[in-house]
Amino acid sequence: xxxxxxxxxxxxxxxxxxxxxxxxxxxxxxxxxxxxxxxxxxxxxxxxxxxxxxxxxxxxxxxxxxxxxxxxxxxxxxxxxxxxxxxxxxxxxxxxxxxxxxxxx
Numbered sequence: 813x814x815x816x817x818x819x820x821x822x823x824x825x826x827x828x829x830x831x832x833x834x835x836x837x838x839x840x841x842x843x844x845x846x847x848x849x850x851x852x853x854x855x856x857x858x859x860x861x862x863x864x865x866x867x868x869x870x871x872x873x874x875x876x877x878x879x880x881x882x883x884x885x886x887x888x889x890x891x892x893x894x895x896x897x898x899x900x901x902x903x904x905x906x907x908x909x910x911x912x913x914x915x916x917x
Contacts, residue, residue, distance in 0.1 A: 820850075820912075821876035829861065830876045831908040832884035839908045847915060858915035869904040870897050 821828045829850075831839045842848055842861055850857045864872065877885065878893035885892060888907070891899045 821872055821879065821909075823872045823875040827912045828864070828872050828876070829910045829912055830873070832880075832887040834887070834906050835908065842910060843908075850912075859912045860915050861910035861912055864909040864911055866901070866904045869907070869909050870900045872909055873900045873904060873907065 819829055819832070821830055829842075838848075843863065846862075847858065847860045850859060873888075873891075874893050877888065877891070877895075881888075881892050888903055891903045
């Protein structure tokens with residue numbers, strides 16, 4: 813899934829959904845429902861999600877930007893995978909991150 817979706821990141825064997833554009837409608841919907849579906853072509857994968865605290869986002873954002881900076885870097889105010897932890901912590905509140913769990917649906 814990660815290879816085709818610039819919103820996902822893998823970190824420490826867990827999968828995350830990152831909002832590069834910040835507080836979008838899908839973020840508000842996911843917060844309200846706690847569940848969603850990832851779509852890739854005809855494949856649909858249901859999931860539940862738990863929002864990650866800002867302090868926990870720093871290493872996740874590093875992994876995410878390492879993979880997707882070319883596609884989404886413009887939304888991160890010049891912060892990239894080689895930026896300091898302090899710089900990633902500065903932009904973390906602007907980018908919601910959710911830990912994904914497989915849904916039993």
